[in-house]
Amino acid sequence: NAGVTQTPKFQVLKTGQSMTLQCAQDMNHNSMYWYRQDPGMGLRLIYYSASEGTTDKGEVPNGYNVSRLNKREFSLRLESAAPSQTSVYFCASGAGFNEKLFFGSGTQLSVL
C-alpha cells in the first residue's frame, strides 16, 4: 500500500500564480485533511472533508479552496498565491474522526 501520496514534493511560485496540490489515499478512509506547517510550529488545519462530497473550513482557510473529487482524492488549490502561504503542506487521512491519521510526506511550497 502506498498510503497517502502527495504531489508535487516541491514547488516555487511567484506571487499571484495559482496551483493545485494533489492528495490521494488508498486506505478507503472517509476523512481527509489539509494542514500547513510553518517553521518551529505545529500543524494548522486548513480544510477537511469528513466524507466524500463534504468539506469544512479549518483554522486557516483564507486563500485556499478544496475539492473532494472522490473518496480517494482531496485537492488543495491556491488561486492567487501570496508569500504568507510559503509553508510545508501535509495531507492526511483517517478512517473516522476518533481514529489516528496517516500523513503524506508533504509539499514544500515557496511563494516569491
Place this chain on the structure above:
Amino acid sequence: SQQGEEDPQALSIQEGENATMNCSYKTSINNLQWYRQNSGRGLVHLILIRSNEREKHSGRLRVTLDTSKKSSSLLITASRAADTASYFCATRRVDTGRRALTFGSGTRLQVQP
C-alpha cells in the same frame, strides 16, 4: 490559539536515558494522540489514548492522561539516537464544529549517541 501545548519545546538527552514530554490542552476532548516527525518527513502516529483511559503503553512508550488537569505526558524509555525527532500531541475536541485533530507546537528531542 493552540489547543495543545507541549513542554519542553526542546530536550536533549544521552542515549539510554528516559525522555518525558508534556502536553496541556484547554477544552474537553474525546481522545489525545501523540505523533512523531522526523526532519523533513510527514507525521507518524505513535499512540492514542481515549478520554476514559488514564495510561497506555506501546513498546518503549508510555502515555498518561489526566483529564482533570487537562494534561498528558509521553515517556520514552531507554532512548536511542533514532528517537531523535519532533513529537506532537494532538487532541480531538468535543465542542461543536471542532471535529478534526488540533496539534500542538511540538517538542524537539535530540538523543546524543
